[in-house]
Amino acid sequence: xxxxxxxxxxxxxxxxxxxxxxxxxxxxxxxxxxxxxxxxxxxxxxxxxxxxxxxxxxxxxxxxxxxxxxxxxxxxxxxxxxxxxxxxxxxxxxxxxxxxxxxxxxxxxxxxxxxxxxxxxxxxxxxxxxxxxxxxxxxxxxxxxxxxxxxxxxxxxxxxxxxxxxxxxxxxxxxxxxxxxxxxxxxxxxxxxxxxxxxxxxxxxxxxxxxxxxxxxxxxxxxxxxxxxxxxxxxxxxxxxxxxxxxxxxxxxxxxxxxxxxxxxxxxxxxxxxxxxxxxxxxxxxxxxxxxxxxxxxxxxxxxxxxxxxxxxxxxxxxxxxxxxxxxxxxxxxxxxxxxxxxxxxxxxxxxxxxxx
Amino acid sequence: xxxxxxxxxxxxxxxxxxxxxxxxxxxxxxxxxxxxxxxxxxxxxxxxxxxxxxxxxxxxxxxxxxxxxxxxxxxxxxxxxxxxxxxxxxxxxxxxxxxxxxxxxxxxxxxxxxxxxxxxxxxxxxxxxxxxxxxxxxxxxxxxxxxxxxxxxxxxxxxxxxxxxxxxxxxxxxxxxxxxxxxxxxxxxxxxxxxxxxxxxxxxxxxxxxxxxxxxxxxxxxxxxxxxxxxxxxxxxxxxxxxxxxxxxxxxxxxxxxxxxxxxxxxxxxxxxxxxxxxxxxxxxxxxxxxxxxxxxxxxxxxxxxxxxxxxxxxxxxxxxxxxxxxxxxxxxxxxxxxxxxxxxxxxxxxxxxxxx
Numbered sequence: 001x002x003x004x005x006x007x008x009x010x011x012x013x014x015x016x017x018x019x020x021x022x023x024x025x026x027x028x029x030x031x032x033x034x035x036x037x038x039x040x041x042x043x044x045x046x047x048x049x050x051x052x053x054x055x056x057x058x059x060x061x062x063x064x065x066x067x068x069x070x071x072x073x074x075x076x077x078x079x080x081x082x083x084x085x086x087x088x089x090x091x092x093x094x095x096x097x098x099x100x101x102x103x104x105x106x107x108x109x110x111x112x113x114x115x116x117x118x119x120x121x122x123x124x125x126x127x128x129x130x131x132x133x134x135x136x137x138x139x140x141x142x143x144x145x146x147x148x149x150x151x152x153x154x155x156x157x158x159x160x161x162x163x164x165x166x167x168x169x170x171x172x173x174x175x176x177x178x179x180x181x182x183x184x185x186x187x188x189x190x191x192x193x194x195x196x197x198x199x200x201x202x203x204x205x206x207x208x209x210x211x212x213x214x215x216x217x218x219x220x221x222x223x224x225x226x227x228x229x230x231x232x233x234x235x236x237x238x239x240x241x242x243x244x245x246x247x248x249x250x251x252x253x254x255x256x257x258x259x260x261x262x263x264x265x266x267x268x269x270x271x272x273x274x275x276x277x278x279x280x281x282x283x284x285x286x287x288x289x290x291x292x293x294x295x296x297x298x299x300x301x302x303x304x305x306x307x308x309x310x311x312x313x314x315x316x317x318x319x320x321x322x323x324x325x326x327x328x329x330x331x332x333x334x335x336x337x338x339x340x341x342x343x344x345x346x347x348x349x350x351x352x353x354x355x356x357x
Numbered sequence: 358x359x360x361x362x363x364x365x366x367x368x369x370x371x372x373x374x375x376x377x378x379x380x381x382x383x384x385x386x387x388x389x390x391x392x393x394x395x396x397x398x399x400x401x402x403x404x405x406x407x408x409x410x411x412x413x414x415x416x417x418x419x420x421x422x423x424x425x426x427x428x429x430x431x432x433x434x435x436x437x438x439x440x441x442x443x444x445x446x447x448x449x450x451x452x453x454x455x456x457x458x459x460x461x462x463x464x465x466x467x468x469x470x471x472x473x474x475x476x477x478x479x480x481x482x483x484x485x486x487x488x489x490x491x492x493x494x495x496x497x498x499x500x501x502x503x504x505x506x507x508x509x510x511x512x513x514x515x516x517x518x519x520x521x522x523x524x525x526x527x528x529x530x531x532x533x534x535x536x537x538x539x540x541x542x543x544x545x546x547x548x549x550x551x552x553x554x555x556x557x558x559x560x561x562x563x564x565x566x567x568x569x570x571x572x573x574x575x576x577x578x579x580x581x582x583x584x585x586x587x588x589x590x591x592x593x594x595x596x597x598x599x600x601x602x603x604x605x606x607x608x609x610x611x612x613x614x615x616x617x618x619x620x621x622x623x624x625x626x627x628x629x630x631x632x633x634x635x636x637x638x639x640x641x642x643x644x645x646x647x648x649x650x651x652x653x654x655x656x657x658x659x660x661x662x663x664x665x666x667x668x669x670x671x672x673x674x675x676x677x678x679x680x681x682x683x684x685x686x687x688x689x690x691x692x693x694x695x696x697x698x699x700x701x702x703x704x705x706x707x708x709x710x711x712x713x714x
Contacts (some may be wrong), residue, residue: 003707032626035401037412042425044392044418044534046464054416055394055425061401061412061625067411068399072460074467075713090713094468097709101469103429103460107410110431111451112458114566119712152712166484236594268418269389350360350701355476355509356432356447 001351003344004116004337008170013121015159018128018329019135023300025328026132027079028064030301035061035187037070037323038260044268051078051091052271056263060324062331066108069327071118076277087217112351114334114343118326121333123156125325126318127258129296130235131160133316134211136299136306137254138233142210142247143168148202149215150174150183153237157215158187162194171197173205174216203227213259214241225249230311239319250315252307257320293317358708360701361694362474369693370478372516375686376492380657382685385421385491385575386656388563392418394427394680395617402626408435408448409628413620417681419688423465426684428475444574461687469708471495471691472699475683478690480513482682483675485591486613486653488517490673491568491665493656495590499567500525505559505579507531507540510594515544519551522568528554528561531573544552560584571598582606587668596631596676607672609664614677615652650674 006272028034046053056073073100075090092098100118105111125186134142145167147154154172161167170187174180177200184196199205206212206227214222214236220245228234228249247253294304296316307314337343385391403410413430424680432447432455449455457475462468491499502524504511511529518524527544531537534557541553556562561583563569571579571593578600585591585606591600604610651661653673664671695702 003703005707006710006712035399035623035625037397037399037623040394041384042392042394042416042418044425045420047420047423053420053425053467055427055462056391056415057394057414057416057427059399059412059414059462061399061410063402063404063410063625066404068401068410070412070414070429073429074425074464074469075464076465076467092713093466094709095466095705097706098713099462099467099469099709100713101708105412105431105456106451107401107412107431108433109450109452110410110433112431112456115708116709117710119710123712165475181543198537231537245409266392266394266407268392307674314504344707346360349454350362351472351474352451352456353363353476354454355363355475355480356449356455356457 001112001346001348002114002334002337003346004333004342006117006120008342009116009120009333012340012342013124013329015124015131015163017332018124019131019163021328021332022125022128022325023132025062025324026297026300028062029324030297030303033063033322034101036259039263040266040319041263042266043271045271046076046123048076048329050272051076058321058323060322060327061107062324062327063107065330065331066106066326067327068105068107069323069330070103071323071326072101073118080305083302102330104334111348116328119303121326121329123153123337124322125329126153126237126321127156127160128324129318130157130237130316131164132300133235133254133296134161134233135164137252137314137316138164138165138211139231139307139310140271142233145170145213146206146209147215148174148205148212150179151215154183154215155187158191161211161213162191167194169195169197171199171205171209173199173202216241221246228313230313233314235316235318237318239317242315242317247315249313251292251312252314254299254316255293255295257316257322258293260320267283358703358705359471359691359694360472360703361690361699363474363477365694365699366473366477369697369699370481370690372481372484372488372520372688374689375481376488376517376520378685378689379482379485379682380489382419382681383654383657385419386681387654387660390420391681393616396559396620396677397623398620399623400628402628403433405433407629408433415678415680417679417684418464419462419681419684422688423463424684424688425462425464426678426680426687427460428683429458430475439497453462459683459687461691468705469484471687478683478686482686483510483594483678484513484517484589486675486682487514487570487594487673488521489657490592490611490616490653491518491590492521494609494671494673495522495568496588496664496667499590501528501566503563503566503569504529504572505531505562505569507536511540511572512544514570518568518570519548524551526552526554528556528562528566530556530559573598578603583591585670587670590671592673592675596674599672599674604672606670608669609671610650611656611663611673612652613675614679615650617677620677668691
């Protein structure tokens with residue numbers, strides 16, 4: 001049984017590889033050859049005033065690679081009001097650290113193969129999904145990217161975008177200039193041939209861009225419908241960044257996953273201060289219309305149509321993550337870790353038994 | 358982070374302790390102070406002809422002890438036909454071993470506290486649930502126990518029964534005499550003051566007993582309704598061991614859990630040879646009537662009536678296990694393991710991270 005770290009995974013898994021293995025998985029998923037294990041958020045009271053405990057679980061089985069993944073997040077969550085709006089904040093209460101883990105099992109033997117933190121892979125798989133969508137939906141000649149957001153996830157979006165199109169110019173907008181400066185300084189080091197532009201106005205950032213990628217934690221839309229011009233491709237990393245009006249302004253909308261449009265909440269009585277989030281957001285208003293959009297896997301597998309003309313406005317909504325992404329990327333990382341001799345190896349017998357219930 | 362073994366748990370957790378901590382948890386659960394995370398069985402194809410891969414997950418949060426448990430089983434499953442009937446068999450494909458694990462988290466900090474195999478605790482918690490039911494439902498003066506079954510779980514039933522009533526005589530029936538002989542030889546060593554009787558006929562075994570406990574893997578009823586005499590208490594470890602006719606012959610029926618009457622199946626297309634089991638069994642026929650039975654927690658908490666007279670025929674149906682049992686017993690075992698210095702300790706930093714998705 002292998003224990004890997006975020007550093008191991010950052011070192012082992014490149015964005016192009018992650019995109020490759022996820023594409024392979026989406027093709028299987030599109031034809032029923034991968035099993036989605038639904039995301040469930042289990043919420044119960046914490047010991048802290050105003051905080052609650054969130055235990056999130058999602059998973060997936062991918063028979064082609066003989067893996068089953070289970071990804072969990074074990075979080076103390078608060079909802080401080082910041083700039084007049086409630087924000088969902090995960091408190092690092094485990095010795096100043098967060099707890100998100102992936103457990104990888106063999107569907108051939110049942111054995112627990114690996115445990116690793118979810119952070120590094122989380123960013124890669126979110127970026128990879130948006131990169132795959134970009135590859136299938138954006139114009140082939142797209143060269144200018146507008147990025148809304150300058151946090152950790154925004155970095156993954158840039159890596160994914162550059163893996164599928166040779167963008168020459170990337171414009172970065174986010175509300176705080178210090179954050180933009182820091183982001184661009186780091187991005188230039190990683191992508192020295194790209195021209196990064198620091199823009200202090202969202203509309204100016206997106207105006208004339210071939211692709212707009214949003215990577216924020218905003219709970220309200222970050223784009224105005226009027227900003228979407230013919231030929232543009234738009235993507236986001238959570239549903240709340242766009243809304244029905246933005247969606248309605250697009251010619252072709254693709255969801256990440258339609259089988260589970262949002263997570264299921266399992267909430268204990270007395271859990272304080274529940275953040276309504278997606279439950280009362282535009283998803284519920286979208287209602288039946290939701291099922292009309294294809295999902296990413298269908299587009300990847302050629303079972304749904306992507307862009308049909310250079311003037312189409314296309315949109316990818318990364319509405320919910322799936323554990324299958326961790327199954328796919330996890331299988332690849334484990335192969336590479338074994339080959340490279342990285343990680344801690346623990347006795348298999350600690351994680352198996354001679355009796356069965 | 359602690360890694361414990363089945364041997365550690367067998368050494369640390371006694372049946373009376375397990376019964377005690379489970380009673381405490383059921384009292385909280387009855388009043389909404391514990392969160393049940395549903396059992397989901399995820400089934401997908403295996404590489405082996407005729408086999409499939411089953412990934413079972415269940416869990417629970419118990420705020421009083423600040424724990425969240427997740428229990429998983431990762432099994433290669435076949436359905437050989439034995440004596441004309443299909444049986445559900447878990448193949449030990451992980452180096453000849455099975456894979457069932459409990460992950461215990463802190464709901465105060467989020468940290469992963471412990472990992473241990475589920476086997477030893479599985480038997481204790483199944484036994485404990487039936488013992489708690491026996492304690493609340495059987496006559497106080499019960500002294501003769503009829504046990505149907507002589508496997509591993511049957512041993513847990515005997516431990517539980519003796520923890521709550523001073524049975525002087527235990528009659529054991531199972532179809533194979535060699536299995537009975539072996540079971541009784543071992544039981545005598547563990548319980549030297551009890552008279553064990555080896556009985557080769559089910560009706561004779563139960564006739565005149567104060568309590569009947571069934572602990573088999575049978576998919577059809579193991580009791581005839583006519584065998585139930587006034588005053589007897591009947592219990593089983595899976596719903597299939599009794600049927601609607603047996604249930605209808607009882608004055609008072611208590612289910613283990615009514616919030617989730619059976620597990621949910623999440624099945625990938627093309628998964629071979631699915632065993633219908635509970636899905637098409639008497640549960641579905643029971644239909645709406647099911648909700649009329651109280652659950653064990655309600656009886657423990659005094660919110661439902663148990664036995665009302667010495668002549669009542671009472672029945673406990675241990676219809677489905679819940680992850681909350683592992684949360685409760687797990688919290689206790691971990692406290693004891695720390696105090697005793699048992700188990701392997703691994704660096705907490707391996708199972709936490711400095712980023713959060």
